Structure formats: structure tokens, C-alpha cells
Amino acid sequence: MNPLDWLKRLGVTRTILAAFLLVLWIVSAVATELDLVLLFSDCLVRTGMNGILVLALVPAVRGGVGLNFGIPLGMVCGLLATVIFMNFDARGGLGLFGSIALGAALGAGAGWLYARLLEAVRGQEMMVGIYVGFGSVAGASILWLFFPVSNPELIWPLGGEGLRNTLVLDGYFKQWLDLKLAIPLGGTAFVPVGLLAFWLGLCGLVYLFFRTRVGMALSAAGANPRFAEASGIDVRSMRSLGVIISTAMGAVGIVVFSQSYGFVQLYKAPLLMAFPTVAALLIGGASVRVAKVSHVIIGTFLFQSVLTTSLPLVNALVGQAEGAQALTNLPEIARLIISNGIILYALTRKESA
Secondary structure, three states: OOHHHHHHHHOHHHHHHHHHHHHHHHHHHHHOOOOHHHHHHHHHHHHHHHHHHHHOHHHHHHOOOOOOOOOHHHHHHHHHHHHHHHHOOOOHHHHHHHHHHHHHHHHHHHHHHHHHHHHHOOOOHHHHHHHHHHHHHHHHHHHHHHOOOOOOOOEOOOOOOOEOOEEEOOOOOOOHHHHOOOEEEEOOEEEOHHHHHHHHHHHHHHHHHOOOHHHHHHHHHHHOHHHHHHOOOOHHHHHHHHHHHHHHHHHHHHHHHHHHHOEEEOOOOOOOOHHHHHHHHHHOOOOOOOOOHHHHHHHHHHHHHHHHHHHHHHHHHHHHOOOHHHHOOHHHHHHHHHHHHHHHHHHOOOOOO
16 A cells, blocks of 8 residues: 555544644654653553543444433443442552443443333434433533442541542552553653553454454444344344443443542533534544444544643743743643543544445
């Protein structure tokens, strides 16, 4: 394949973003004193910690439900599982994988109920999904206030009841996957081999699943429901299966995100997390009807790397400018412009680029 064919296959959007990311890295190395190795390490960590949440959208898209804006429902299930295991003082791999397993089970149950709702509003799945996501986060906020826990590290210090806004994972399973088999690059920079291996392993499992008989039936039901019904496929069951897998994977994704971040954020924290997740998938080349594992890998890396690199770069450039004190809010403004600009562009995409 010659370079022109490769660029055409990559697409205009991803080519521009990849070129922009390369420019950011060059400017960071030449015009500032930023550690490019540390920046690249942060890009890999951010990619791995967000990758499963983006991957969770694929089964719903392939099942014909569209972009699953209700993914916060799965996140709430994952957070609930993490709180339960932290309350029982489960640490290390037991706490992490126990939270993943319980979160996936809770997510599957919630996904079944969510799928029943989507069948009742067929054709309006994405709009209803937004309300389901917002509603689940709001409902969970009430739950966190009254959830019975005995671990003093989880309870509000004033009042003695209710969960704190942020639960610290130090001593539990903070960066358990990130540091597993990590390759040091000097200083605090490292390649998070365990985190990336876990994410790419799940990507491989999803890819293989869609090669199975059930996976192909799910894809057929989403691509052409009438043809699928004529072939003897239960379209309703396949759509429900896509939503269940998506919601369960959303629960797994938030547990992995939290262990990498080092904190469990409750209450309103998951409220808007669906939007950058959807944007990353669309930037990777997916559409409302088509999504592949390759779209997840490309989109997550580009989206997270641009955000991770641009913010410290803007901060460094502002620090070098005259009158920098008056521009102390510029990095935050730049973050909002970059993140929301990418999301706005991605959400306007109708077809795969």
C-alpha cells in the first residue's frame, strides 16, 4: 500500500489530528522545557485508562442502538461495586478484579432493564440514552448519601454517614494495572504495559466475539433488521444483548479508569463522561451505525493525546509570556476549547470518515 492509499484509508479527520499532535510534540520539545518522554508516557496512560469506556460503545452501535449515551448507567454500577469492595477492605488485585467482576454483573442486570426501555422507544435511543445517563447519575447521588458503609475512610468526617465525594485508592489498588510490568523511561515516566495489555486484550476479545456466530448475528441485526429477521435472527434479543454488553463494559471501564486515576469520584463526576467517550469513538472513524475495534484504538489515542499534550504546552507558553499573571486561566480556557471543539466536531459526523 502506497502512502496516498494509506492516508486515504486513515481519513482526512484522523490525518489532520495526527499531524496536529505531531506539531504539538515538536513545539513541546523545541519551544518549551517540557519533558517529551513524560508527555508521551502520560498520553499512553490516558489512552489506556479511557480506552475501555470507548470500547464499551461498540456493541451498542453494532447492535443497531446507536451511540450509547446511557453509558453512565454502567459507570454507576462499576462505582457501586468499587465502593462495596473498598468497604470490605479488599486490596490489591483482589479488590480490583473483584470490583470489575461485580461491576460487570451489576452492569449486565442494569443493561437488561435499559434494553427493555430502549425497545419501548425504538428510534429515539440516543436521546433517551442521554436522559438515562443523567437520571442514573442523579439517582446514584441520592444512593451515595444513604449507602450503608462501615469503613471510616469512605464516610464523611462530619456527620458520620454518607459517602465522600472522592475516595482515595492509596493502599487499595491505585495504579495496580498501570505499574504491572511497567517499563521505566526515566524519572516518573513509564510505559503502562499492564494497563495497555488489559485494554488491548479486551479489544481482542470484542473483535473475536464479533467473529462468532452470535456476534455476526448481532451485527446483522444492527445493519439490516429486516434481512436479519428473514434469516431467523431474533433482532430484539440481539439489540438487547448489545446494550447489556455495552453497559457491563462501561462498569468495567470506570473501575479501570478509577484505579489509574487513583481516586473513585462519586456524585456528579460521571455525569458528562459519555460525551468525550462518544467523541473519541467518532474521531476514530466510527459512525452512528458502524463501529470497529480499530476505531476505538485510533480515536482514543488521538483524542486523549491531543488533550494531554496541549494543556501543559499552553501552560508552559503562557508562563513564558509577558503579563502571564493576567492569563492564569488560559490553560483552562484552552482545555475547554480543545475538548469541546473536538466533541462538537465529532458529534456532527454522520458517516465514517
